[in-house]
Amino acid sequence: MNPQATREEYLYFSLPEKLIFYMLALMSLAYMGHQVWARVKLWQSGRPTGPVREGKQYWMPTKEGIAKWWGKVLPFILLQKKVRSSRPKSGAPMHLMMFYGFGALFIATTLLGINTYSPYKFHKGAYYLLYETTFDSLGLLLLFGLVWALVRRLKTKEPIAQDKADVGILVLLLAITCNGYFLEAARIAADPKPWDTWSWVGFALAQPLGHFGVLAYKLSWWFHVALVLAFFCIIPKLRIRHILMAIFSAAGSPDTPMGKLRTIPMEEVEQTEQIGVKLAKDYSRWHLMSLDACMECGRCTEVCPAWNVGKILNPKRIVQDLKGAMETGAEVAPSLNPEALWQCTTCNACVEACPVLIRHVDIIVDARRNIVSEGGLSGSAALVLRQTASTSNAWGTSGNREDWMKDLDIPLARDGKEFEYLFWVGCAGATDPGSVKTTKAVAELLKKAGVSYACLGSEEACTGDPARRLGEEFLFQEKAMENVSVFERYKVKKIVTACPHCFNSLKNEYGDFGASIEVFHHTQLLQQLVSKGSLMAAKPERGSVVLHDPCYLGRVNDEADAPRALVDGILDPEFSGAKTRCCGAGGGRMWMEEPPNERPANARIDQLLATGAKTIALGCPFCKIMLDAAKPDEEIRLLDLAEMLQEANK
Ligand code: SF4
Numbered sequence: 131m132n133p134q135a136t137r138e139e140y141l142y143f144s145l146p147e148k149l150i151f152y153m154l155a156l157m158s159l160a161y162m163g164h165q166v167w168a169r170v171k172l173w174q175s176g177r178p179t180g181p182v183r184e185g186k187q188y189w190m191p192t193k194e195g196i197a198k199w200w201g202k203v204l205p206f207i208l209l210q211k212k213v214r215s216s217r218p219k220s221g222a223p224m225h226l227m228m229f230y231g232f233g234a235l236f237i238a239t240t241l242l243g244i245n246t247y248s249p250y251k252f253h254k255g256a257y258y259l260l261y262e263t264t265f266d267s268l269g270l271l272l273l274f275g276l277v278w279a280l281v282r283r284l285k286t287k288e289p290i291a292q293d294k295a296d297v298g299i300l301v302l303l304l305a306i307t308c309n310g311y312f313l314e315a316a317r318i319a320a321d322p323k324p325w326d327t328w329s330w331v332g333f334a335l336a337q338p339l340g341h342f343g344v345l346a347y348k349l350s351w352w353f354h355v356a357l358v359l360a361f362f363c364i365i366p367k368l369r370i371r372h373i374l375m376a377i378f379s380a381a382g383s384p385d386t387p388m389g390k391l392r393t394i395p396m397e398e399v400e401q402t403e404q405i406g407v408k409l410a411k412d413y414s415r416w417h418l419m420s421l422d423a424c425m426e427c428g429r430c431t432e433v434c435p436a437w438n439v440g441k442i443l444n445p446k447r448i449v450q451d452l453k454g455a456m457e458t459g460a461e462v463a464p465s466l467n468p469e470a471l472w473q474c475t476t477c478n479a480c481v482e483a484c485p486v487l488i489r490h491v492d493i494i495v496d497a498r499r500n501i502v503s504e505g506g507l508s509g510s511a512a513l514v515l516r517q518t519a520s521t522s523n524a525w526g527t528s529g530n531r532e533d534w535m536k537d538l539d540i541p542l543a544r545d546g547k548e549f550e551y552l553f554w555v556g557c558a559g560a561t562d563p564g565s566v567k568t569t570k571a572v573a574e575l576l577k578k579a580g581v582s583y584a585c586l587g588s589e590e591a592c593t594g595d596p597a598r599r600l601g602e603e604f605l606f607q608e609k610a611m612e613n614v615s616v617f618e619r620y621k622v623k624k625i626v627t628a629c630p631h632c633f634n635s636l637k638n639e640y641g642d643f644g645a646s647i648e649v650f651h652h653t654q655l656l657q658q659l660v661s662k663g664s665l666m667a668a669k670p671e672r673g674s675v676v677l678h679d680p681c682y683l684g685r686v687n688d689e690a691d692a693p694r695a696l697v698d699g700i701l702d703p704e705f706s707g708a709k710t711r712c713c714g715a716g717g718g719r720m721w722m723e724e725p726p727n728e729r730p731a732n733a734r735i736d737q738l739l740a741t742g743a744k745t746i747a748l749g750c751p752f753c754k755i756m757l758d759a760a761k762p763d764e765e766i767r768l769l770d771l772a773e774m775l776q777e778a779n780k
């Protein structure tokens with residue numbers, strides 16, 4: 131490797147030319163800064179979320195937060211975890227090529243800048259030669275990715291936006307990349323050196339182009355500068371800004387579990403005299419900032435169960451419309467379309483899919499909260515809230531939480547005997563006929579395995595999950611406090627439940643009300659009992675059973691292994707585990723009327739039956755009710771995993 135190898139910066143440029151360049155660069159950066167500041171002011175109008183020091187709210191995280199930032203930026207941004215996990219044949223490889231190619235050229239430019247403007251002159255010898263070869267090669271990634279993206283954008287229709295600005299920005303980036311190579315070729319042609327072969331792309335281009343001369347080199351240099359400075363000016367205005375905003379969105383994203391909604395303190399209501407979000411400024415600063423990170427990729431819309439059955443709810447649209455409301459100061463609910471807001475099942479598929487970690491469910495539920503507080507909810511959804519308030523049962527039945535226990539020897543907490551697990555039955559588990567079968571199966575299995583447990587019976591109240599997700603925050607809080615006081619009375623340390631919605635609320639949301647309890651989904655406890663040998667796993671005929679992961683277990687609480695450990699050879703449908711598809715019952719949708727052709731359960735049952743299985747195993751009473759109504763014929767069996775285990779352990 132030639133130790134003399136290097137290249138001269140500002141080759142053939144006079145001092146006045148350099149000064150003109152610096153002036154243009156400063157003007158463009160100042161314009162960019164002005165645009166960025168305008169966005170920052172919009173985000174700052176939001177609710178502060180940072181730690182409070184000396185009475186002042188600091189938005190930017192403290193030192194301790196930096197480790198947390200890294201824990202998110204590394205997997206989600208640098209390793210592109212979410213991008214890689216979707217669209218494996220088109221969107222993912224294309225985006226990865228652009229991301230890593232762009233990142234490489236950014237690093238190359240930064241290193242060059244340090245060498246040029248700092249006292250450290252390292253751009254020479256072996257380092258220089260490796261630099262040239264490496265970044266010449268990586269730049270091709272960006273080039274191919276951009277061509278792919280451009281062709282795709284011109285050919286594909288929704289959900290990718292058909293915005294002329296998108297095509298324009300791709301053309302601009304393509305022009306910058308191509309001209310970068312052209313500039314290198316012109317430099318080599320104008321000032322050839324023996325080590326130019328290391329800049330292999332520019333060197334290859336320089337050969338057929340012949341000797342360009344200094345003028346051609348300088349013209350392409352100025353053209354490159356003009357394109358790059360134009361890019362700086364438009365970054366903050368267009369969705370290309372996600373290349374920077376995604377880092378901030380990921381770094382500052384909430385640490386709270388996916389299934390936990392924000393608890394509204396009563397003091398906040400007294401202070402603001404409102405509940406939930408009326409104007410965009412009522413969202414947190416991070417929520418507002420995350421809107422600007424949206425790359426409009428449409429991944430959220432692709433997985434939305436409501437959108438997929440022809441409803442108007444489109445999570446990408448929600449984000450765009452909220453961004454519009456942030457910019458104009460318009461009221462949120464009308465801007466987002468109230469009809470769409472009530473179509474959400476809070477399944478979190480959009481949240482799971484979003485590469486920049488936007489929390490659509492927070493956005494939707496906060497808007498619902500305000501509508502409900504202003505009396506804007508009517509029909510069956512409003513009825514559920516009234517029923518929950520008057521009977522402590524979302525189905526509105528009262529006094530029958532112990533009916534399922536008749537003729538069974540079910541221990542009750544009020545009997546005064548010590549127990550290890552509280553078996554939380556839930557509203558559906560106690561009263562819906564299909565779910566009662568699951569409840570009885572769980573009770574029988576716990577008894578058979580010798581687990582010490584007790585039920586609350588009539589002392590159990592709805593967890594408040596449907597109320598919270600429908601936007602009636604303070605009804606949820608009332609139920610949570612009521613239940614927590616019962617837990618305290620019986621010194622409950624562990625809870626097992628067959629309902630993933632109860633599981634989620636008890637596990638992730640009751641901590642805000644003083645509960646400190648280990649919470650298990652019944653499949654998790656049953657898995658432990660099977661692995662200890664206290665129970666046997668079910669062994670159906672191979673290929674006869676398919677598993678439907680409930681959203682609030684497989685995705686929201688990341689538990690996909692326990693259900694699979696209970697049945698040998700169970701099949702996975704298209705979309706399983708964290709990528710499962712919703713039955714349509716969450717977020718209060720269970721109680722809302724919808725035309726049969728707009729039921730997400732119809733789409734889901736088709737995916738499940740496409741495996742050829744005639745038995746569908748599940749772990750959620752809501753899924754059982756919805757899928758049972760959608761099944762095409764009576765031959766199809768819907769069994770909770772506990773029922774399958776009950777059959778296997780007869
Ligand atoms: S919200 Fe997320 S998933 Fe949806 S379009 Fe924007 S970046 Fe893509």
Ligand code: SF4
Binds near residue numbers: 436473476477479481
């Ligand atoms: S939570 Fe589910 S239903 Fe609601 S917008 Fe997201 S994907 Fe659609």
